[in-house]
Amino acid sequence: MSAHLCPDLEVLFAELEEGEGPALDHAAECEACAAVLEDHRLLEKDLYRLADPLPPPTLVASVMARVAAEPVPQRREVWSGLAILMTSLVGGLGYLVLNDQALSRLGTGVASFVVEGRLFAEGVLSGARALWSTEGLAVAAILAFLLVTSLAGLKRLAGSAPTPSEA
Amino acid sequence: MADDAVPLPWKADVQAARRGDPSAFESLVRSVQRQVYGLALRLLQSEAEAAEISQEALLRAYQNLHRYDDSRPFDLWVLAITRNLCLDLLRRRTKVRTEELEPMKEVLPSGEASQEEGAIAREERQSLEEAMATLSVDDREVLALYYVQKRTTKEIAQILGCAPGTIMARLFRAREKLRKKMTTEEAPR
Ligand SMILES: [Zn+2]
Numbered sequence: 001m002s003a004h005l006c007p008d009l010e011v012l013f014a015e016l017e018e019g020e021g022p023a024l025d026h027a028a029e030c031e032a033c034a035a036v037l038e039d040h041r042l043l044e045k046d047l048y049r050l051a052d053p054l055p056p057p058t059l060v061a062s063v064m065a066r067v068a069a070e071p072v073p074q075r076r077e078v079w080s081g082l083a084i085l086m087t088s089l090v091g092g093l094g095y096l097v098l099n100d101q102a103l104s105r106l107g108t109g110v111a112s113f114v115v116e117g118r119l120f121a122e123g124v125l126s127g128a129r130a131l132w133s134t135e136g137l138a139v140a141a142i143l144a145f146l147l148v149t150s151l152a153g154l155k156r157l158a159g160s161a162p163t164p165s166e167a
Numbered sequence: 168m169a170d171d172a173v174p175l176p177w178k179a180d181v182q183a184a185r186r187g188d189p190s191a192f193e194s195l196v197r198s199v200q201r202q203v204y205g206l207a208l209r210l211l212q213s214e215a216e217a218a219e220i221s222q223e224a225l226l227r228a229y230q231n232l233h234r235y236d237d238s239r240p241f242d243l244w245v246l247a248i249t250r251n252l253c254l255d256l257l258r259r260r261t262k263v264r265t266e267e268l269e270p271m272k273e274v275l276p277s278g279e280a281s282q283e284e285g286a287i288a289r290e291e292r293q294s295l296e297e298a299m300a301t302l303s304v305d306d307r308e309v310l311a312l313y314y315v316q317k318r319t320t321k322e323i324a325q326i327l328g329c330a331p332g333t334i335m336a337r338l339f340r341a342r343e344k345l346r347k348k349m350t351t352e353e354a355p356r
Contacts (some may be wrong), residue, residue, distance in 0.1 A: 010339050017335075043346050046295050047314035049288075050203025056218050060203065063196050063225040064189065072187035072233040 013040065069111055177241035185232050192232075196225050199242045202316055203249050209311040211251040224249040236258055245315070246326045250308065257304060298348040306341035313338055335343060 007023035012033065017022030027033035177198070183191035203224055208217035227237070228245050235244055239270070299307060312318045312326060313334075324331035 009343065010336065013339055014335065039346060039350065040342075043342065043349065046291060047310065047342075047345075048317075049292065050315045052201050052315055053208055055200045055204035056214075056223060059200050059218060059221060060193060062194050062222050063200075064193055066222065066226050067189065067192060067229050070226070073185045073229065074187065114350070127190070155252060 006030060009036065012037070016040070175237065178237050179352060181235065181237045181241060183258065184229070195241060199245050200225070202242060202246055205315065206246055206308070206311060206337055207249055207253055209299075209307050209315070211256065216256065220249065220252050224252050227252070240322075243325045246312075247328065250326060254304070266318065284349060294352060295345075295349065298345055298352065299305075301348065302341060302344055305337070306344060309334065309337045310341050310345065 005026075007026055011021075012023040012027060015024040016037065023033075027037055177195060180191040180195050184195060195239070204217055204221045204272045208214065211217050211220065218235065219267060224245060227248050231248075267355070299310060302310070308327070312323045313320070318326070321331045322332035323334050327334075
């Protein structure tokens with residue numbers, strides 16, 4: 001009968017979910033705990049009987065009217081891909097324009113490649129050397145970042161096209 | 168391969184809606200509108216606000232359809248959006264008008280069963296709804312999702328964005344508060 005022997009309610013209800021346990025065994029012999037369980041059973045029965053109310057009958061039409069004014073989700077995707085590409089392009093150009101040294105070194109590299117007809121590999125190497133001698137890692141990191149964001153943009157563009165399995 | 172065996176009934180509609188098929192999105196809206204509105208009403212306790220937020224949530228779902236991972240249940244995703252919008256509104260509401268808020272004045276939803284059920288059952292349901300309406304939003308949301316919408320603890324965790332292991336304890340606390348309110352109401356001593 002002593003109340004301090006009764007199990008914690010949380011434990012009791014957890015065992016009720018599982019269907020067995022020492023707390024449940026105790027409740028079978030204890031009036032107080034049996035009453036709590038009965039209370040709980042009735043409350044759950046009532047709770048389960050509650051239902052979601054019906055939404056206003058105009059809800060679907062209102063939503064669809066607002067949807068009609070929106071761009072198609074897939075086109076939105078294409079635009080966001082293009083926006084990423086444009087931003088990274090503008091960022092790259094902006095960096096080159098603002099950084100005279102890098103621009104002139106790159107320009108020299110490109111000019112010498114075109115004019116003297118050096119091997120492509122050599123041009124690339126000289127470009128890399130130019131970058132390395134001016135800003136070193138910083139430039140390399142920025143260019144790598146721009147490359148990655150451009151690829152992300154391209155991936156979004158490519159990913160948004162319906163695949164054969166979808167069609 | 169094993170994933171293909173799991174039926175994803177919303178997937179075809181989601182893909183068609185992404186390509187701009189309005190009827191596909193409309194059928195998605197129809198499939199979730201009752202749950203969305205039901206949750207919004209229990210959280211906001213105002214029919215007008217619940218209708219407004221439901222509209223907003225469904226529109227946001229459309230706007231973000233390209234970001235939605237369609238291997239996850241569509242209804243859970245929309246319910247998570249709905250819940251976030253409701254909580255935002257509640258936060259703004261407490262900031263704007265703390266005093267003038269009248270709790271639970273137009274709470275009681277009318278289930279379909281209301282015509283068949285007897286007067287006593289209707290009264291019981293009414294008092295249960297009233298007691299529930301006095302609980303905190305945190306308590307109301309787990310009770311509504313678990314008992315009214317019959318969701319599993321795992322699904323509820325997905326909607327609330329928390330660990331599934333915490334749901335049972337939250338449910339226990341909410342139910343205990345409700346049980347105490349119901350017993351003091353029934354037998355005032
Ligand atoms: Zn006991």
